[in-house]
Amino acid sequence: MELRQLRYFVAVATERNFSRAAEILHIAQPPLSRQIQQLEEELGVNLIDRSKRPLSLTEAGRFFFDQASQIMARLEHIRDQTQRIGKAQRERFVIGCVGSTLYGGMPDLVRRMRQRWPDLDIEIREMMSTEQVTALKERRIDLGFGRVRFNDREVERLTLREERLVVAFPKSHAKSTAKEPIGLCELEGESLIIYPSTPRPSFADETLNLLGEINVNPGHVEEVREIQTALGMVAAGAGLCIIPAASQRQRPDDVCYRMIADERATSPIIMSYRRNEAGGRIELIKQIIREMYADNPPWLQLSNVRLDALES
Amino acid sequence: MELRQLRYFVAVATERNFSRAAEILHIAQPPLSRQIQQLEEELGVNLIDRSKRPLSLTEAGRFFFDQASQIMARLEHIRDQTQRIGKAQRERFVIGCVGSTLYGGMPDLVRRMRQRWPDLDIEIREMMSTEQVTALKERRIDLGFGRVRFNDREVERLTLREERLVVAFPKSHAKSTAKEPIGLCELEGESLIIYPSTPRPSFADETLNLLGEINVNPGHVEEVREIQTALGMVAAGAGLCIIPAASQRQRPDDVCYRMIADERATSPIIMSYRRNEAGGRIELIKQIIREMYADNPPWLQLSNVRLDALES
DNA sequence: GAAATCTATACCTAGGAGGTATAATAGGAA
DNA sequence: TTCCTATTATACCTCCTAGGTATAGATTTC
Structure with missing residues (x-):
């Protein structure tokens, strides 16, 4: 061709x-x-x-x-x-991140970075956690924010916080009206929608692991490509879906959310970057993130912070 | 290259x-x-x-x-x-639509179409109103749903309804707390964010026309590429933004919405398709839309319906 | 500074993109 | 139907250029 x-x-x-x-x-x-x-x-x-x-x-x-x-x-x-x-010959700094971080600290981080380095062209590119590893190694991005743990010799990763998970219910569902947190065991036999379908491993696998570890078997499981589709199917009554707490800001009209009771039902936010990177902007970015966390912004409410990781 | x-x-x-x-x-x-x-x-x-x-x-x-x-x-x-x-040799039917319709009747329409024609591969492609005209003529799409009126010999258009508009305020804004509809004249001197920046003419121009007709001058006006960015800037306190009512489901946490009092402050939903199209699926689609409107779904609440257009 | 490794330059060859002439096919008029 | 016109496919030729080889020039390493 x-x-x-x-x-x-x-x-x-x-x-x-x-x-x-x-x-x-x-x-x-x-x-x-x-x-x-x-x-x-x-x-x-x-x-x-x-x-x-x-x-x-x-x-x-x-x-x-x-x-x-x-x-x-x-x-x-x-x-x-x-x-x-x-x-132009201006320096570029490209950040790769999973979509859900755009509902969290990403916008503010970029705002603070632009303030700190006015001459730097900062770009954001949405990509899955696993894609971030190769993108980092191939220098297509300089910094990644994802949700899946992986190991790679050239890439260093840092868990910033553990975000609590919530269950999305269709409005019509019997359990959708209760306000209190829901136990994972109540999902036994329920139809489940998971995402993203590619590439693996992904948040979809984390969801299945979470249920598998406590021996809860969902009924029919369907995989879809992205969270928008997943929530659309929840709204249409096709099943339930587990998502990070910050993402529950989407579709408030036709989907109900209930926090998961188990405190260990979390999904991490993982920052990753090339090891031994010259320039040392990464250390300053860690400093900025520490400041952001110290301000205790609203998107941090439903997370177990792990600021210690930044104290290196 | x-x-x-x-x-x-x-x-x-x-x-x-x-x-x-x-x-x-x-x-x-x-x-x-x-x-x-x-x-x-x-x-x-x-x-x-x-x-x-x-x-x-x-x-x-x-x-x-x-x-x-x-x-x-x-x-x-x-x-x-x-x-x-x-x-596969299956027939495809491609729908082009502006993003806001995805918060309106689009999902249900597609669901009903899939039900009616199980053997048809239906695809949705997000595109600006003006792009839809060329896409229709070049047969890249078979049906368009947009917001801007245009005239083209080969393309027929039909106004389905007029959707009321709302103003998006940052939480910190003095006028954000009131619940009653707001008069357009109250926007005098306010910083305004409009979208999309390309291609012209677009909803951005409609917004400016709306204010221009009643001689209201906003302060600083900034153009951004898409509604997500616009609402992000509103949340950050950079100004106000006028959007169709159905889109106020986005970002409920950090943006406040107030309906515009003027009943003529509306934006149309316009369906468009190739004139003299063989196959005649269009007439059946109009029938489906009539049924949908008759069911009076929630996204129809804030609109002046124009079902008469469908009675041809 | 010499050896090793790697990239650029000079020149040659051949595969294929584009041209011309013409045959084959579709669509319309009688 | 049959002829005429418009349009696409086929046959064959030419020449441009991608790729090959040999080698000079540059950079790194010891």
Whole structure:
């Protein structure tokens, strides 16, 4: 698959006419036909229905067209951005984090970092905990905030706090109205929705481990890709879902939340970074986080803080 | 820019060594060097700092590496998906919608559509109102739900309802505690945050028009890309923001909402589709929407319904 | 400072992208 | 149907350029 083929296919799909597309691309029509043929051959799928005029796209072609257009627009953007960064020569600092931290301390941390280092371009990129390890090693990010423990020689990790977990109930559920914390054993036999489905290991596995350790068997278990989908399914009555406490700010209208009684039912917030990193900005960031925790912000309410980890 | 160059650059960036990368790519080292040089030349930016070993990436290179890796992974995914769709030969129906409709009737509509047409693959794609027009014409989507009125010969549009607007206040704001609706004139001189910044025209312009028509001048006006950012800035005390009523389910903890008193302060929900579309699924979808509105669901509470539009 | 390791330059070869001419096919008019 | 037009596919040729080899130049290490 070559970019040229994407470019050509988008032109043909837009024009629904090989000859006109060839004109626009400033090439002759036969090479254009051949490139499209090669693309279809490589994919093993017909993208264009040539049996009648004007041409139409097959379902696969329609999908490919949509995606190819997006890719091309994105590449255009990447080129511009790269040039801009190359010219500006400003230092960049990229933070990778799981979505739930955006409901916690992330926004404030970034705000404080921007204040401290006005000349630093700080970027946030949402990614799963496991992705953060490779992203750190490949230097795509400089700092990660995740929820899954892992070990890697090149990456140092630090548990900042343990966040309490809550159960999400559909409004219609019998147990949804009670206000007091719920025992994990009450989940026996309930349909459960877990996330994310990929990549493993993930928070989905932590959820299953949590129940497995105390021998509670949920009924039907369904895996979905992300928390939004999971809560949507809870709202639709498809089952219950266990999430970190801070995430219960989502969908307050159609989902009820109850804290889990067991104090050990927690999920950690883990900060990770490259070992032996030059520059030493990491130590200063730890200092900033210590200050933040000392202010006792609202998102910290439902956590067992482990500030000791920062005292190194 | 060619895909080959991205592939090569990712290999070099990962290995931090041209010779080893060349081995992995099964090519000789000199052609690899040349391809990277050409890439850098086209971008007009140095991506790799060659002045010392082991090689390191420049800031621009680091950014490009990150993006290029993502593009390649995405292309892989697109190839698989295209093949899967090509083999399955199932019909697809793609809906484009602005984010706020996901807090309204969209989820239920899709649920009902899946029920009605079990063999149809229904997909949802978030996109701005203006993007929907070109996406419809290029057949990337089959149905759009947006908020901005536009005219296009090939696209038919239908206003489903007019949703009331609310003002988002930071918790600290003097006017945030009152429960009764607020008059638009009270916004005189207040800092305002509007969204989305691109593409124009958008809800951001509607907001400004609304105030302009009654001669109310906000103080400082800031444009941000999306509603999440806008509400984040409201929470941080940077100003007020006008949003559709259904979106006030977001961030209930750190943002206060007050309905706007003026009954004409509304934003429409507009359904759009290709004129003269064969298949006639659109008429059946209108029927489904009529049924949904008849059930008077919670997200409909704050709207002036215009069911008459559906009676055609 | 010499050896080792690695990248850049010079030059050559061949695979394939693009061009031209033309055959095959679809769609419309009589 | 049959002819005519518009459009795409096939055959074949040319030439650009990606990739190969040899080697010079640069950087690191001992």
